[in-house]
Amino acid sequence: MNLHKFITSGAVTVILLVAAGFTNKQPLPNSVANSFQEDKFDPYRETIPGTKVSFELVPIKGGEFRMGSPATEAKRKPDEGPQHKVKIEPFWMGKYEVTWDEFEIFVYKEIEKQSMNASSMAATGPSDAVSRPSPPYLDMTFGMGKSGFPAINMTQFGALTYCKWLTAKTGHFYRLPTEAEWEYACRAGATTAYSFGDDPTGLDEYSWNFNNSNAGTKKVGSKKPNAWGLYDMHGNVAEWTLDQYDPNFYAQFAKATATNPWLKPTKLYAHTLRGGSWDDDPDALRSAARQFSKPVWKQRDPQIPKSQWWFTDASFVGFRVVRPLKQPSAEEIAKYWSEPIKDYGS
Amino acid sequence: MSEEKDLQNTFPHLSRRGFFKGSAALLGGALISQLPFETNAYARYGADDTIKVALIGCGGRGTGAAIQALSTQGKVKLVAMADAFRDRLDESFTAVSTKFPDKSRVDVPEKNKFVGFDAYKKAIPLADVVILATPPGFRPIHFEEAVNAGKHIFMEKPVATDGPGVRRVLAAAEIAKKKNLNVVVGLQRRYQNAYLETIKRINDGAIGDITSAQAYWHNAGVWVRPRKEGQTEMEYQMRNWYYFNWLCGDHILEQHIHNIDVVNWVKNDYPVSAQGMGGRQVRNGKDHGEIFDHHYVEFTYADGTIFNSQCRHQPGTMNRVEEVFVGTKGRATLSGDGKGIVTDLKGGSIYNHRSKNDPDPYQTEHDKLFAAIRSGSVINNAEYGAKSTMTAILGRNATYSGQVIKWDDALNTQISIMPEKFAWDAPTPTKPDANGNYPIPTPGVTRVI
Numbered sequence: 001m002n003l004h005k006f007i008t009s010g011a012v013t014v015i016l017l018v019a020a021g022f023t024n025k026q027p028l029p030n031s032v033a034n035s036f037q038e039d040k041f042d043p044y045r046e047t048i049p050g051t052k053v054s055f056e057l058v059p060i061k062g063g064e065f066r067m068g069s070p071a072t073e074a075k076r077k078p079d080e081g082p083q084h085k086v087k088i089e090p091f092w093m094g095k096y097e098v099t100w101d102e103f104e105i106f107v108y109k110e111i112e113k114q115s116m117n118a119s120s121m122a123a124t125g126p127s128d129a130v131s132r133p134s135p136p137y138l139d140m141t142f143g144m145g146k147s148g149f150p151a152i153n154m155t156q157f158g159a160l161t162y163c164k165w166l167t168a169k170t171g172h173f174y175r176l177p178t179e180a181e182w183e184y185a186c187r188a189g190a191t192t193a194y195s196f197g198d199d200p201t202g203l204d205e206y207s208w209n210f211n212n213s214n215a216g217t218k219k220v221g222s223k224k225p226n227a228w229g230l231y232d233m234h235g236n237v238a239e240w241t242l243d244q245y246d247p248n249f250y251a252q253f254a255k256a257t258a259t260n261p262w263l264k265p266t267k268l269y270a271h272t273l274r275g276g277s278w279d280d281d282p283d284a285l286r287s288a289a290r291q292f293s294k295p296v297w298k299q300r301d302p303q304i305p306k307s308q309w310w311f312t313d314a315s316f317v318g319f320r321v322v323r324p325l326k327q328p329s330a331e332e333i334a335k336y337w338s339e340p341i342k343d344y345g346s
Numbered sequence: 347m348s349e350e351k352d353l354q355n356t357f358p359h360l361s362r363r364g365f366f367k368g369s370a371a372l373l374g375g376a377l378i379s380q381l382p383f384e385t386n387a388y389a390r391y392g393a394d395d396t397i398k399v400a401l402i403g404c405g406g407r408g409t410g411a412a413i414q415a416l417s418t419q420g421k422v423k424l425v426a427m428a429d430a431f432r433d434r435l436d437e438s439f440t441a442v443s444t445k446f447p448d449k450s451r452v453d454v455p456e457k458n459k460f461v462g463f464d465a466y467k468k469a470i471p472l473a474d475v476v477i478l479a480t481p482p483g484f485r486p487i488h489f490e491e492a493v494n495a496g497k498h499i500f501m502e503k504p505v506a507t508d509g510p511g512v513r514r515v516l517a518a519a520e521i522a523k524k525k526n527l528n529v530v531v532g533l534q535r536r537y538q539n540a541y542l543e544t545i546k547r548i549n550d551g552a553i554g555d556i557t558s559a560q561a562y563w564h565n566a567g568v569w570v571r572p573r574k575e576g577q578t579e580m581e582y583q584m585r586n587w588y589y590f591n592w593l594c595g596d597h598i599l600e601q602h603i604h605n606i607d608v609v610n611w612v613k614n615d616y617p618v619s620a621q622g623m624g625g626r627q628v629r630n631g632k633d634h635g636e637i638f639d640h641h642y643v644e645f646t647y648a649d650g651t652i653f654n655s656q657c658r659h660q661p662g663t664m665n666r667v668e669e670v671f672v673g674t675k676g677r678a679t680l681s682g683d684g685k686g687i688v689t690d691l692k693g694g695s696i697y698n699h700r701s702k703n704d705p706d707p708y709q710t711e712h713d714k715l716f717a718a719i720r721s722g723s724v725i726n727n728a729e730y731g732a733k734s735t736m737t738a739i740l741g742r743n744a745t746y747s748g749q750v751i752k753w754d755d756a757l758n759t760q761i762s763i764m765p766e767k768f769a770w771d772a773p774t775p776t777k778p779d780a781n782g783n784y785p786i787p788t789p790g791v792t793r794v795i
Binding site: 104107108135139141143299300303304305315344345 | 441
């Protein structure tokens with residue numbers, strides 16, 4: 001069967017040869033089948049083509065919300081303000097954090113090959129054009145668990161390149177959420193400190209954090225979801241967003257509504273993470289709380305340049321994917337992918 | 347099959363005559379005669395207390411070590427660099443001078459950049475401290491040269507790839523001791539708080555008498571550098587050094603030595619014998635040279651304690667890098683990511699190390715080395731570095747041969763796996779066949795001692 005997407009020199013060209021599916025007796029790959037659902041905007045399950053591994057997506061309707069925390073919120077930090085109006089386009093978001101089951105297919109080409117049957121081997125072509133992580137020097141699970149557990153310790157570049165690989169494999173544009181999309185989805189309409197209210201004692205029902213995690217990640221989806229059906233938005237692992245961290249970024253939106261704001265990264269440090277982790281106290285798990293990457297997260301990487309793919313000291317870092325409802329053009333997609341920045345030990 | 351055929355099966359460069367001749371050259375007493383005594387090397391720095399550093403081996407780890415050396419307290423300056431390859435040296439120079447743009451830290455003029463097999467000989471005399479970070483096969487000759495020149499040394503683990511190499515390092519270590527030279531070996535767990543604090547408790551009796559130990563290095567493996575057009579066999583092996591024993595020593599040595607060293611450290615001893623099994627199952631391509639992808643070794647100490655060592659480079663399998671000690675009263679589990687857990691035999695907590703704010707052990711190694719040099723005190727890790735290297739080689743001997751191998755026999759073997767000559771057109775110790783495959787060690791056939 002012909003391949004329906006190609007990647008050349010970092011730019012993505014997505015060509016949907018849907019007709020190929022009709023002229024062929026084989027069942028349509030999920031990715032092509034899913035493309036028929038785009039207008040429906042329903043929840044769906046994406047299977048990584050050629051494997052038995054899949055993940056679930058939840059539709060997040062577009063809308064407006066107030067981003068950041070009010071000056072009155074307990075434990076609030078200055079970088080969460082000023083609170084401002086943000087308008088968000090509709091997108092799907094991973095129901096769960098990306099697990100090792102998914103991420104390792106990307107990390108290890110051998111696993112991808114072994115999990116494919118003969119007819120789907122042809123589908124490896126385009127994803128081979130996306131560079132893959134170097135094998136990690138350390139055990140990147142840090143003994144916390146693998147199957148069903150969130151993938152951890154990857155850099156923002158590693159997480160985004162996973163999205164690029166996933167895009168090439170599925171034909172759907174997946175990327176990291178922007179900070180604004182993340183907070184909008186986390187709040188799920190709520191204006192309180194947490195999506196379920198202001199009282200941190202409620203966290204135990206929704207969150208794996210320092211007080212209940214026994215020093216490690218937990219299987220995704222083992223606590224209650226928020227109002228929009230997303231799990232582990234508070235805790236388990238802190239989640240990468242697409243943004244460069246700037247404590248003053250919100251100031252420019254104080255007087256006007258921001259539409260899909262995104263501070264595109266140009267520097268290696270710092271990038272923004274959201275949601276807090278198993279290693280965080282309640283104040284860092286608030287919907288508006290911002291975290292940012294630090295060079296010390298790679299302190300035990302003995303090589304120079306340090307790995308562009310992995311941290312050695314960030315077992316609390318993971319991510320989830322989003323897919324915008326309106327699939328952008330190849331040229332637009334290409335703007336999202338980043339080139340690696342060399343890390344000489346910042 | 348004759349014995350000689352067996353040997354050549356494993357180490358095809360060695361005829362019986364060849365290796366005896368080669369080993370005689372390795373074992374000479376030349377070292378002792380060249381021994382100029384110095385008391386405190388620090389006195390030599392004179393009015394300007396800048397410590398000058400030379401980097402020998404400009405790969406990723408050497409570059410990291412140089413940056414750590416330059417990040418220590420006080421005046422310290424990189425003055426010379428040496429590597430077999432110009433491109434590696436240039437990349438490394440770019441990295442260190444990006445990190446330290448100031449000439450007071452990095453001042454390596456073109457005339458102090460040395461390339462080739464003998465580059466180290468030119469760089470070592472220019473420095474007070476040398477960083478030895480080439481592939482481990484070269485470590486014995488580099489260490490010897492640095493000790494003879496009276497330099498302080500940071501050397502990466504492992505420190506040799508065969509018995510003759512270990513003997514050479516042990517001999518030079520004795521001279522270093524007499525010269526009061528500082529020698530830090532890059533077994534950074536020895537400088538890591540989680541280990542120091544947890545092992546202190548083990549030594550104080552928290553788990554009683556140790557009855558067994560387990561150590562693990564299970565992960566996916568490392569890089570492969572494919573063969574390129576126009577490379578001589580020697581250049582190809584040097585570039586793809588992880589997969590050739592004379593350069594790397596197999597992953598049981600190159601990586602698993604960290605865990606093996608921890609067990610020796612806690613036991614305060616070295617095994618007397620080993621037996622085990624291993625092979626190549628998933629790492630069996632032409633780019634994978636001759637090394638195994640898994641080893642399981644049972645080491646025995648003089649007091650009968652059994653130490654089970656496992657290492658594996660197989661993608662998709664269980665990851666685990668850890669050391670575990672079982673005693674008459676409890677258990678201890680340690681790992682490089684800062685874990686240090688001591689429990690009683692029922693799992694009740696005795697100690698749980700919180701490593702969140704611990705310093706970077708790779709940096710601590712250099713901080714201690716340079717502080718010792720400046721204060722005139724002496725650290726010398728060479729002996730344990732050499733003996734833990736030997737322990738891993740002993741394990742490799744056991745898995746390659748399928749025999750029970752004794753420490754003394756492995757250490758004193760006359761079999762050298764090193765080339766007789768270092769040059770780009772020189773014969774390599776192992777050669778590919780017509781299909782590009784290398785001879786693989788075969789238990790029951792391969793002779794190692």
